[in-house]
Amino acid sequence: MNMELTPAEQKQENIRKVCEKELENLNEALLDIGITMHDYTKQREPIVQERINDLVNRFRVIDNIVSELDIMVPYDVINYLENGKNPDLFTRDFIERAAAENHFTKGKIAAHKDFYNILKEELNSTFPEDMKIYDNNLEESSKSGN
Known part of the structure; x- marks a missing residue:
């Protein structure tokens, strides 16, 4: 059964897909931080800061997406x-x-x-x-x- 979505439903579906992709990216960023911290040395501090900034940005993107998403x-x-x-x-x-x-x-x-x-x-x-x-x-x- 192929039901056509209304424009509003299609918009929500697209936002949901973008949110899923960003959550996958966030998961990868968390994994990267875990790997970086496992091998942490003082020389790797700039890399850690870069990864943390990337993580914060990913949270910011997800927060913006979620504000448009209507899922209970x-x-x-x-x-x-x-x-x-x-x-x-x-x-x-x-x-x-x-x-x-x-x-x-x-x-x-x-x-x-x-x-x-x-x-x-x-x-x-x-x-x-x-x-x-x-x-x-x-x-x-x-x-x-x-």
């Missing part, structure tokens, strides 16, 4: 990240909970249908004349749209 992140996902967990676990847990609730609700609906059918059978056997009137009224009201 669930608080639970942020908690997962802060606790060092993979946010995909949140998605998996959410889907599992939704499936379990779906299954439970489906069971309740089936139980209500079974109860309705049993009740209708019992009422038909106990009050056959009244149930014929009820069924006729029900049929007429469904035809008239009420």
